[in-house]
Amino acid sequence: MLYRLACVATASFVLACGPDPAARITADGLRADAAALSADSMQGRGTGTAGGDRAAAYIARRFEEIGLAPAAGDSYLLPFELTGMKKDAAASSLTMRGPGGALPLRNDETITYWSTAGKDVVDLRNVPIVFVGYGVEAPEYGWDDFKGADVRGKVLLFLNNDPPVEENGQALFGGAARTYYGRWPYKFEQAAKHGAAGAIVIHTTASASYPFSVVGNTGSRENWDRSYQLDLLAWMDSTTSERIAAAMGTTLTGLFDLAAQRSFRPRDTRYRLTAHIKTAVRTIQTQNVAGVLRGSDAALADQYVVFTGHYDHLGMNPSAGGVDTIFNGAWDNAVGVAAIMSTAEAFVATKPRRSIMFVAVTAEEAGTLGSAAFVEHPPVPLKQIVADFNVDMPQIFGVTRDVAAIGLETNTIGDTFRAVVEEHGLRAAGDPDPTAGHFYRSDQVSFAKVGIPALYLQAGTDYVEPPAVDPKAYEEAHYHQVSDEIGSAWNLLGLERDMRIVFETALRVANADAQPRWTPGNEFEEEWKVLYGKQ
Numbered sequence: 001m002l003y004r005l006a007c008v009a010t011a012s013f014v015l016a017c018g019p020d021p022a023a024r025i026t027a028d029g030l031r032a033d034a035a036a037l038s039a040d041s042m043q044g045r046g047t048g049t050a051g052g053d054r055a056a057a058y059i060a061r062r063f064e065e066i067g068l069a070p071a072a073g074d075s076y077l078l079p080f081e082l083t084g085m086k087k088d089a090a091a092s093s094l095t096m097r098g099p100g101g102a103l104p105l106r107n108d109e110t111i112t113y114w115s116t117a118g119k120d121v122v123d124l125r126n127v128p129i130v131f132v133g134y135g136v137e138a139p140e141y142g143w144d145d146f147k148g149a150d151v152r153g154k155v156l157l158f159l160n161n162d163p164p165v166e167e168n169g170q171a172l173f174g175g176a177a178r179t180y181y182g183r184w185p186y187k188f189e190q191a192a193k194h195g196a197a198g199a200i201v202i203h204t205t206a207s208a209s210y211p212f213s214v215v216g217n218t219g220s221r222e223n224w225d226r227s228y229q230l231d232l233l234a235w236m237d238s239t240t241s242e243r244i245a246a247a248m249g250t251t252l253t254g255l256f257d258l259a260a261q262r263s264f265r266p267r268d269t270r271y272r273l274t275a276h277i278k279t280a281v282r283t284i285q286t287q288n289v290a291g292v293l294r295g296s297d298a299a300l301a302d303q304y305v306v307f308t309g310h311y312d313h314l315g316m317n318p319s320a321g322g323v324d325t326i327f328n329g330a331w332d333n334a335v336g337v338a339a340i341m342s343t344a345e346a347f348v349a350t351k352p353r354r355s356i357m358f359v360a361v362t363a364e365e366a367g368t369l370g371s372a373a374f375v376e377h378p379p380v381p382l383k384q385i386v387a388d389f390n391v392d393m394p395q396i397f398g399v400t401r402d403v404a405a406i407g408l409e410t411n412t413i414g415d416t417f418r419a420v421v422e423e424h425g426l427r428a429a430g431d432p433d434p435t436a437g438h439f440y441r442s443d444q445v446s447f448a449k450v451g452i453p454a455l456y457l458q459a460g461t462d463y464v465e466p467p468a469v470d471p472k473a474y475e476e477a478h479y480h481q482v483s484d485e486i487g488s489a490w491n492l493l494g495l496e497r498d499m500r501i502v503f504e505t506a507l508r509v510a511n512a513d514a515q516p517r518w519t520p521g522n523e524f525e526e527e528w529k530v531l532y533g534k535q
């Protein structure tokens with residue numbers, strides 16, 4: 001195809017004219033990489049599988065072809081270990097006894113439990129269960145549910161979601177939008193941080209945004225973990241939780257009310273937990289893949305703008321009934337990795353002041369563990385990473401008048417994105433569904449948690465031409481199914497346009513004098529100050 005001619009302002013503000021680098025991002029290029037990564041030969045790119053390793057090798061080869069330098073010495077691969085833990089349900093047991101005797105528990109129906117201690121056998125005997133409300137410690141809101149209580153060795157009972165608190169007519173936390181404090185991984189992290197033996201999260205459909213069945217068999221799956229080691233983790237249904245509330249002289253609604261008070265303190269439930277958990281533990285080797293375009297400005301080249309997209313998916317399901325046993329993950333997220341490769345092709349035709357790092361991460365489907373590992377052992381000092389652009393399940397149904405990104409209102413990358421979108425005569429849109437807490441459900445969260453400002457590209461919804469299929473219905477039919485494959489419903493012209501906008505945004509971020517920052521009062525602002533030594 002023909003490259004458009006364009007002029008771009010370089011670092012020294014001299015206009016350089018030539019083929020528009022953004023025009024290197026094309027629907028055809030996106031489709032080719034997405035097709036290669038979602039091919040049956042990649043066997044669903046399961047973390048720690050041969051298919052996953054094959055996908056990593058393909059990405060490394062493409063990064064080299066594009067002209068990126070290896071991020072780790074002479075290698076594009078950033079290896080790390082993951083521990084897989086699968087409970088032996090038949091050999092495990094759990095009971096809870098209180099004033100009314102033992103609770104009637106049914107495994108994976110009223111409670112699902114597991115261990116991430118990494119031990120073959122965990123035994124807990126008559127351990128007190130302490131209700132800790134939402135279990136939130138948020139200095140920026142002056143909120144502390146623990147208030148110095150010693151909960152070491154106890155089992156902590158948490159409510160899901162953020163405290164729904166209004167003060168002086170203002171919603172604390174994110175109001176209806178879910179902050180990280182409202183996500184279940186935060187609850188488990190809190191339990192580990194406080195030295196608890198375990199954590200039980202009370203499930204209600206309202207506080208989780210999905211029914212119990214979505215989490216109901218978590219304890220029977222293989223769980224991968226890096227961020228919290230606990231003897232016991234569990235989800236408990238609302239009916240069982242009512243029994244505990246009753247023993248505390250209240251109801252589940254009463255517990256929610258209690259926990260919404262600033263004065264809340266942890267309190268004993270009068271229930272004691274006994275558990276014997278047998279777990280098969282194994283360690284696997286896996287890897288993220290990263291390539292670098294070195295920046296051109298001597299003063300800024302040691303700062304990095306990072307692109308992330310997860311290349312792992314669900315692997316194979318040999319027990320699936322039909323002929324197809326491969327989770328191709330074309331939308332989730334072969335096409336997102338294709339998108340960051342295309343962006344790399346555009347970037348190598350420019351001379352950004354800051355360096356750009358392209359990272360295809362693994363183990364997202366296991367709980368954003370690949371990006372967590374990247375942030376824990378980054379190939380450059382963490383404080384040199386100033387921004388993250390994440391792409392996960394982007395637009396595949398055509399061109400829209402809106403361009404959407406989660407995090408739009410939370411930091412200055414969002415401001416730059418909005419400016420670029422509007423210069424193109426389009427509308428910038430934020431999170432299409434804030435209550436679900438999507439910002440905390442893909443890899444950008446690993447960056448945000450340590451203070452790095454991040455933006456997460458979404459699919460716009462205001463289509464110029466009616467899409468070939470209803471996007472919502474398509475998602476319901478194919479999300480996390482073996483049928484997530486490139487098909488006739490796909491039209492990548494929309495993603496081509498979206499990624500050109502993302503590229504333009506990232507180029508401006510890479511060339512700006514100031515590094516990105518969170519909007520004042522944001523939940524990640526404190527971490528930002530600590531990471532970069534700012535006031």
Ligand SMILES: [Zn+2]
Nearest residue numbers: 313332365480
């Ligand atoms: Zn997924």
